[in-house]
Amino acid sequence: MNTHNQLVTQQEQEDIVDMFADLPAQDPFDIKKEQIAIALTSLIAFAGKTRTNIASELGLHKSAVTRLLSGKNNTKLKTIWDVASYLGYDFDVIFHSKNEPAPKQPWQIQFEREHATYVTRTVIQNVEQQRINIQIQTPQEALRDIDNGVAASAYVSAVQDALFHSTLQSTCHFSLPDTSSEDTGLAREIDMRVPGPTNTPVFITNTALIPLTR
Amino acid sequence: MEQAVYVICTTTSKASSTTLNDVRECQGPTDKESMRSSFTNLLGYAQTGLQFEKVYDEKRCHQAHSYQRNGKEEKIWRIWGTGTIRIYFIYLPLNRIVVLKTKPKRTDKLSKGEKEELETLANFALDCLEQYSFEDRELL
Numbered sequence: 001m002n003t004h005n006q007l008v009t010q011q012e013q014e015d016i017v018d019m020f021a022d023l024p025a026q027d028p029f030d031i032k033k034e035q036i037a038i039a040l041t042s043l044i045a046f047a048g049k050t051r052t053n054i055a056s057e058l059g060l061h062k063s064a065v066t067r068l069l070s071g072k073n074n075t076k077l078k079t080i081w082d083v084a085s086y087l088g089y090d091f092d093v094i095f096h097s098k099n100e101p102a103p104k105q106p107w108q109i110q111f112e113r114e115h116a117t118y119v120t121r122t123v124i125q126n127v128e129q130q131r132i133n134i135q136i137q138t139p140q141e142a143l144r145d146i147d148n149g150v151a152a153s154a155y156v157s158a159v160q161d162a163l164f165h166s167t168l169q170s171t172c173h174f175s176l177p178d179t180s181s182e183d184t185g186l187a188r189e190i191d192m193r194v195p196g197p198t199n200t201p202v203f204i205t206n207t208a209l210i211p212l213t214r
Numbered sequence: 215m216e217q218a219v220y221v222i223c224t225t226t227s228k229a230s231s232t233t234l235n236d237v238r239e240c241q242g243p244t245d246k247e248s249m250r251s252s253f254t255n256l257l258g259y260a261q262t263g264l265q266f267e268k269v270y271d272e273k274r275c276h277q278a279h280s281y282q283r284n285g286k287e288e289k290i291w292r293i294w295g296t297g298t299i300r301i302y303f304i305y306l307p308l309n310r311i312v313v314l315k316t317k318p319k320r321t322d323k324l325s326k327g328e329k330e331e332l333e334t335l336a337n338f339a340l341d342c343l344e345q346y347s348f349e350d351r352e353l354l
Binding site: 023034035038042046107108 | 234237243246247249250251254255258259262263264268269271
């Protein structure tokens with residue numbers, strides 16, 4: 001038997017779902033055209049270019065660029081290639097399950113790098129008060145943990161990094177610069193897991209520790 | 215990180231969303247189709263995390279109105295959506311926007327009544343945000 005609250009919730013859901021119920025269902029191909037146009041527009045903006053730049057560089061009329069980015073047209077593969085190439089990018093056709101998120105775009109990757117830099121600084125600033133637990137994982141294991149809501153605080157790839165003296169991949173033994181983990185007051189611990197050496201989905205640089213997230 | 219898009223609810227029920235009401239009030243299949251397309255587009259761009267002024271050109275996304283609230287200027291922005299649909303919103307810190315009003319509009323200029331309505335909605339949203347946390351008030 002439904003409780004009053006359940007009925008209210010059901011009513012709310014129906015209200016939300018019914019927003020455009022009187023309209024015919026959207027053609028999935030129309031949605032895909034829109035998504036491609038949004039991706040192209042975003043790439044242009046991310047590259048710091050304007051529609052006018054695109055029009056003049058590719059020899060197109062401005063109205064043609066407007067149509068291209070409207071999401072209403074069946075854009076030619078050659079046009080996508082021309083825009084991407086002009087902006088200095090490549091692209092691939094990558095298939096994924098409908099239930100899986102699409103591969104990340106350059107602007108999403110940049111955001112995560114910028115966000116991750118902050119994480120790195122936090123780690124470095126507090127390094128003397130922290131003990132780092134290292135656990136070796138395959139990328140698949142790391143992704144499984146993220147999906148199950150038990151992700152580590154940070155992930156690093158198995159490559160040489162300035163933070164560590166040795167290469168994690170070869171020995172998984174390292175020490176922190178200018179500090180001894182034995183002697184420090186260990187206020188809190190960092191749970192850090194290291195993806196295995198093959199197909200590492202994350203990477204580390206001298207300045208940015210990229211968290212592995214979905 | 216994508217932009218978070220919020221709508222206003224006048225009660226704790228999502229069904230009281232002013233945006234849902236805007237959709238219900240939209241007459242005619244063409245305008246309603248345009249409204250759906252405009253939201254699809256808006257949410258698609260919101261997912262990119264890029265500022266709307268960068269992905270929409272100035273003609274399609276610009277400041278529509280500003281007013282004084284507690285001695286501070288509040289700006290209300292407008293997106294020209296598909297067809298005649300216009301979406302009015304305010305920016306909040308941390309890549310968040312609140313949709314105030316969505317309606318078909320065939321003239322660019324706002325009437326006095328329309329400005330007052332937008333100001334009322336913006337004040338309602340801002341008052342709520344000053345009293346409650348984002349987590350408590352997240353609607354979409």
